């Protein structure tokens with residue numbers, strides 16, 4: 608599996624062309640196809656953030672009938688993510704332990720976006736002490752009522768724009784980035800200047 612397959616490719620096709628839904632996936636209803644499998648996979652959590660499951664992270668994209676049987680499609684948070692192989696194994700193990708014959712397919716395009724995280728996933732992240740990603744401006748405009756962690760953009764140096772990241776402990780906007788790379792490459796290390804607690808910020812992309 609190429610670890611960086613998407614970096615030099617053409618502009619990504621919209622998810623609908625790939626047969627995958629764009630955006631966050633809701634919990635499945637009993638009347639929906641493959642409901643039992645969706646329910647089973649609710650127990651599979653993010654290897655790095657065990658309080659959030661793969662659907663809430665937007666990593667689990669589809670359960671569908673393929674030409675050779677059932678397929679479970681996952682899109683890892685980013686193609687260089689060290690947890691990528693583990694997520695695939697975790698899904699495969701959950702399926703085989705339940706006696707479900709299904710293939711796990713890792714699909715890299717369209718690329719995963721932090722906008723695919725569900726609102727409950729963001730709440731769980733915050734409760735775990737990680738500031739959830741600030742939504743991209745276009746996604747926020749499209750779904751204004753979801754913006755509970757406001758995106759006050761502060762003009763930085765030159766062309767760099769910086770978002771205001773609220774402290775997950777006390778909610779203060781008075782925070783500062785200490786290091787652009789925190790405990791993992793997808794997080795930045797911040798410090799709250801009000802309660803003085805350091806925290807991880809899940810960077811949007």
Ligand SMILES: [Zn+2]
Nearest residue numbers: 774777799802
């Ligand atoms: Zn604070």
